Amino acid sequence: MDYIAQLEEKAKLANQAARVMAVLSTTEKNNALYAMAKALEEKQGFIINENKKDLANGKEKGLSTALLDRLMLDEARIQAMAEGLRQTAALPDPIGEGISSTRRPNGLEIQKVRVPLGVIGIIYEARPNVTVDAAGLCLKSGNAVILRGGSEAIQSNMAIVKVIGETMEKSGLPKGALGFIDTTDRKVVNAMLKLNQYLDVIIPRGGAGLIKTVVENSSVPVIETGTGVxxxxxxxxxxxxxxxxxxxxxxxxxxxxxxxxxxxxxxxxxxxxxxxxxxxxxxxxxxxxxxxxxxxxxxxxxxxxxxxxxxxxxxxxxxxxxxxxxxxxxxxxxxxxxxxxxxxxxxxxxxxxxxxxxxxxxxxxxxxxxxxxTDGFEFGFGAEIGISTQKLHARGPMGLPELTSIKYLISGSGQIR
Amino acid sequence: MDYIAQLEEKAKLANQAARVMAVLSTTEKNNALYAMAKALEEKQGFIINENKKDLANGKEKGLSTALLDRLMLDEARIQAMAEGLRQTAALPDPIGEGISSTRRPNGLEIQKVRVPLGVIGIIYEARPNVTVDAAGLCLKSGNAVILRGGSEAIQSNMAIVKVIGETMEKSGLPKGALGFIDTTDRKVVNAMLKLNQYLDVIIPRGGAGLIKTVVENSSVPVIETGTGVxxxxxxxxxxxxxxxxxxxxxxxxxxxxxxxxxxxxxxxxxxxxxxxxxxxxxxxxxxxxxxxxxxxxxxxxxxxxxxxxxxxxxxxxxxxxxxxxxxxxxxxxxxxxxxxxxxxxxxxxxxxxxxxxxxxxxxxxxxxxxxxxTDGFEFGFGAEIGISTQKLHARGPMGLPELTSIKYLISGSGQIR
The missing domain is CATH 3.40.309.10 (Aldehyde Dehydrogenase; Chain A, domain 2)
Structure with a gap:
């Protein structure tokens, strides 16, 4: 199967998984997050070994010391990732929150409640910790996620996804809730930007070039992040x-x-x-x-x-x-x-x-x-998936509520118009 | 000047106007809305005459009776448009509303307030009343707007925009707050979909074909509306x-x-x-x-x-x-x-x-x-700019709050990080 077909298969699975994710209880989600944290700690040797391959490749390609440092994983950094997942578990679950409710003159009761976005695509560069953060925040907010990381961190990301993905499945989460694109072929990104059938939003995280490409080519709704003059x-x-x-x-x-x-x-x-x-x-x-x-x-x-x-x-x-x-x-x-x-x-x-x-x-x-x-933690959100510089949907630091949508639940007794 | 250059000029003007619109007082906005309503009533003869040209063209082109009826303007329909503007004036002003505020441990006070989106592009078909509704709702929510109506209603729309646009300027609103694209050249729509520099959002209102074109080709963020199975x-x-x-x-x-x-x-x-x-x-x-x-x-x-x-x-x-x-x-x-x-x-x-x-x-x-x-009026919003079928930003009937974004105002006393 070629990469484009694989991508579509993953997106389709994610779309099916999203329906299950949307109705998970907070306890189910938190249990998965704690299990993922534990798995990261237990499998840190494997992750660090895979990370060494990226570092070796990076040196060969002549990456700067600063970039190599961002790429590097050690016990302390993996511990920090695990801690991040535990903090995400401790945050309030945004899903199911009632935002408002009214009763109309005809007796219809209209409730506005918070629901997941569905399937979130995240395209990012460099740091492998984004893989864990994004997976954790999307899970807690009831979304399925498709991740596409940078080529420099491909081995580290694949190792992390293997560890936390297997744990998610063992914790009873649906297969496909965490999709990872294990190729650095750029054509796959372009295909991802057109998957309106399966994806609800794409969030690019990285340099100005990446963001520009995504904004200009995506027909899936985008949350633009990050560039700051x-x-x-x-x-x-x-x-x-x-x-x-x-x-x-x-x-x-x-x-x-x-x-x-x-x-x-x-x-x-x-x-x-x-x-x-x-x-x-x-x-x-x-x-x-x-x-x-x-x-x-x-x-x-x-x-x-x-x-x-x-x-x-x-x-x-x-x-x-x-x-x-x-x-x-x-x-x-x-x-x-x-x-x-x-x-x-x-x-x-x-x-x-x-x-x-x-x-x-x-x-x-x-x-x-x-x-x-300007930062989700400094603002007291307890988490951050990025900083939106657009005005639609979310603006500024994005925490868990920014990864949600709403739905109107209307209860009647036979009303017609 | 060709149409594309004209479009850019209008978008640039709208972008400048948006900064003034954002800080108008509620009274200034409401006075303009009442004046626009009055002007529509006073100039209804002119509008009805221009509408007759569209109806004649429509008959020649063989439009269906149903479409011709949707296109037709008479005194009662113009009265209804004016009434719509007065109802919009009576709605609460969403701008400046404080959504939340917190004081952080370091003493920073962070306020989240509602602000306009900026410049809204609306691409629509058929009914000329959308011209008035959209102009009124965008004005009340502090936004500048660029309208692009359907070719069938071009004379009616131009007449309406002339009447309400002149009144807006007389009421002290900035030139460019209401832009109208007075050509039916499709190239202009395609150019509009790429004006990220000036436009903050595009809302398509119309058939599935129009919406698909906008979603697939726009690099400006889109709020998808309307198709309902x-x-x-x-x-x-x-x-x-x-x-x-x-x-x-x-x-x-x-x-x-x-x-x-x-x-x-x-x-x-x-x-x-x-x-x-x-x-x-x-x-x-x-x-x-x-x-x-x-x-x-x-x-x-x-x-x-x-x-x-x-x-x-x-x-x-x-x-x-x-x-x-x-x-x-x-x-x-x-x-x-x-x-x-x-x-x-x-x-x-x-x-x-x-x-x-x-x-x-x-x-x-x-x-x-x-x-x-499922309708803004039935939901008690008092107005509706369309029904969003996407999950990003707005979902379901969109009233005035859905035409806004947010901004964080942070007040400190020398805090550094």
């Missing part, structure tokens, strides 16, 4: 120490993630007081600065920013800086270049804080805090 | 009179709409008692029956059903009937052929009612009531 705007009245702490944190605490700052905007009235020290601080920790002409005045190391810099998601220790005339220019700049992920203003002015939160269009709009907090 | 399942314990009333109502009260029944499923244990009378009733009111071999036994007028009949959305006085072994076969049949719109069971058995509502995957699952109630 985030701004910090330092307003005229900002506390300088607070502003510097926030800007530094937003840029350097973890530059590769999507909620890191890419562009700093500074009100012109404070530029000459604020920027010299701020620039020193960035340069001291190794941040390369690309600035507007005004910014360049304050440090000789500042490179001239181009149009590309305002658009860039560096994901690295590089920062674009622009001095703006006022908050309106800051909001304009953000509207033009942001990816609607996370934006923050540092200000003491009540009206400016309010204006910024109202007028900036992004999933998370902060006042006096670092954009780095 | 709805079933009525008459269980072993059903009250026969109730079952017949519900089945008749679901099929004949308005056969062309999406919540009408297309297939009747009957438990085998009652088939010989129930079907003879039921069939008589259907045939008496002119319903053509396509039945399984068991059904054919009970009336000579029953044509043999084929595979296509189980899949068909007739939208007409035609009904498929199948006798099933039990509720499980009914649920299986529904899972295989339904479009996840509306399904009903007629039963006196508590367990069967519960099983049906739990296991059937559809936007609306009824017990002892007609599927014809």
């Amino acid at each position: 985030c701004h910090t705007y330092v307003d005229e009245t900002a506390d300088f120490t607070m502003a510097m702490n926030i800007a530094l944190n937003a840029k350097v605490s973890r530059p590769a993630v999507c909620n890191a700052m890419e562009t700093l905007l500074v009100h012109q009235a404070i530029a000459s007081d604020f920027l010299p020290t701020m620039l020193e601080q960035f340069i001291e920790v190794g941040v390369e600065i690309r600035g507007c002409s005004e910014t360049q005045k304050y440090h000789s190391a500042v490179i001239a920013a181009t149009e590309e810099d305002w658009q860039a998601e560096y994901g690295d220790l590089i920062l674009a800086i622009k001095v703006v005339e006022n908050i309106d220019e800051a909001i304009e700049h953000i509207a033009k270049y942001n990816t609607k992920h996370s934006e923050t203003i540092v200000t003491k002015d009540y009206d400016m804080a309010r204006k910024f939160q109202q007028e900036v269009d992004a999933a998370a709009v902060y006042v006096n805090a670092s954009t780095r907090f | 709805c079933h009525t399942y008459v269980d072993e314990t059903a009250d026969f009179t109730m079952a017949m009333n519900i089945a008749l109502n679901a099929k004949v009260s308005r056969p062309a709409v999406c919540n009408a029944m297309e297939t009747l499923l009957v438990h085998q244990a009652i088939a010989s008692d129930f079907l003879p009378t039921m069939l008589e009733q259907f045939i008496e009111v002119g319903v053509e029956i396509r039945g399984c071999s068991e059904t054919q036994k009970y009336h000579s007028a029953v044509i043999a059903a084929t595979e296509e009949d189980w899949q068909a959305e007739y939208g007409d006085l035609i009904l498929a009937i199948k006798v099933v072994e039990n509720i499980d076969e009914a649920i299986e049949h529904i899972a295989k052929y339904n479009t996840k719109h509306s399904e009903t069971i007629v039963t006196k058995d508590y367990d069967m009612a519960r099983k049906f509502q739990q296991e059937v995957d559809a936007a609306a699952v009824y017990v002892n009531a007609s599927t014809r109630f």
Whole structure:
């Protein structure tokens, strides 16, 4: 059987499994999650051995040290995956929650209840822990899932899926609830994007290229995640120490993630007081600065920013800086270049804080805090499957409720219209 | 300027307008809606004259009497459109509603608030009243909108858009808040489906062909609406009179709409008692029956059903009937052929009612009531932009809240991570 036929077979199985998953009790789901955690711990030797094959292949292909580190699995990391599954088991079950109920004048009772989405396709890159996280969160929310991981982690992912998939079946979950695409053939991804008959949603997790491919080619509904061109705007009245702490944190605490700052905007009235020290601080920790002409005045190391810099998601220790005339220019700049992920203003002015939160269009709009907090755990969701940067269905960090849909249950006594 | 360039220009304008629309007060929006209603009434002569051109073209093209009737505008219908706008003004404004708020251990306050989607594209067919409804609902929910109506109604739609669009601008709403594509060139629709830069969502309203085209070709997120292959399942314990009333109502009260029944499923244990009378009733009111071999036994007028009949959305006085072994076969049949719109069971058995509502995957699952109630007004939403048959974002009848997204507002005092 060729890969496309195999994919369709898996999607069909997942679709059948989804009907069973939808009506599982919370206890059944939690028991499976605990068993999966235990199995990961018991079979860690096998997983680590398979992971070594990926690492060897990666070295041969010349993957960077950073990528190889992300790929690497050891006992501690497998322990963390198992712990994640146990935490997911401890989260409230979203399925069956009554969202609202009304009784209509004709006596019909209409209940709106939470149900699973059905079959979720997840296309992701690099880190093998996503395999476990995604499987666990989809299971807890009553969904079947089809996973397609990156080629670098194929052996590790197959090992993980073997371990947790077998455990799911042993725990009484339907065959097909966890599907994994064990080929790195790109044609299979393209075919997956057209499986409207079996898939209810596709969530891409990874770099901008992957997300663009999925958004442009999928006829299955997509939840776009992850790209973040985030701004910090330092307003005229900002506390300088607070502003510097926030800007530094937003840029350097973890530059590769999507909620890191890419562009700093500074009100012109404070530029000459604020920027010299701020620039020193960035340069001291190794941040390369690309600035507007005004910014360049304050440090000789500042490179001239181009149009590309305002658009860039560096994901690295590089920062674009622009001095703006006022908050309106800051909001304009953000509207033009942001990816609607996370934006923050540092200000003491009540009206400016309010204006910024109202007028900036992004999933998370902060006042006096670092954009780095846009994260399911930091928001208190207890889990995260990704951060949506679209406005449909889910926006911002997605936890278990974002993996659900609704259904109306209408109870009557013979009503006709 | 060619049509594609014009479309892009309109979408760009709509995108700019959306930022202004998002922060309008409820009073500003309602004043515009009342002014639009008044303008429709004052300019009804102009609109009716333009509508006559569409009717003349339609006759020339040989449109059916039913289609011509749907297209026709008179004083009463324009009055109804104006009334619709006034009702929309009277509905609660969804924008700014606080959905939840939490304070995190680090002191960050996180508020989840309702915001507009941004720019909504609506692609629709036939009835010119959709132009007014869609414009009004998008306005009230703070969205900009780009409308693309059917070629049959082009003159009527242009007249309506001229009247309400001018009134919107006079009421202080931004230019571009209501965009209309005044060409019937199909290339423009294809271009619209790729305008991710400016459009946040596309809602197709119309026949299965239109919806399929949009779903398959759009890279802009889509809310799929409307196709309904709805079933009525008459269980072993059903009250026969109730079952017949519900089945008749679901099929004949308005056969062309999406919540009408297309297939009747009957438990085998009652088939010989129930079907003879039921069939008589259907045939008496002119319903053509396509039945399984068991059904054919009970009336000579029953044509043999084929595979296509189980899949068909007739939208007409035609009904498929199948006798099933039990509720499980009914649920299986529904899972295989339904479009996840509306399904009903007629039963006196508590367990069967519960099983049906739990296991059937559809936007609306009824017990002892007609599927014809799946409708925004019948559900008490006060408005309806369409009925979603997908699971992402919105499911079932969509009112004003379904035209919104959310945004997290995070207030801090210098928190870093």
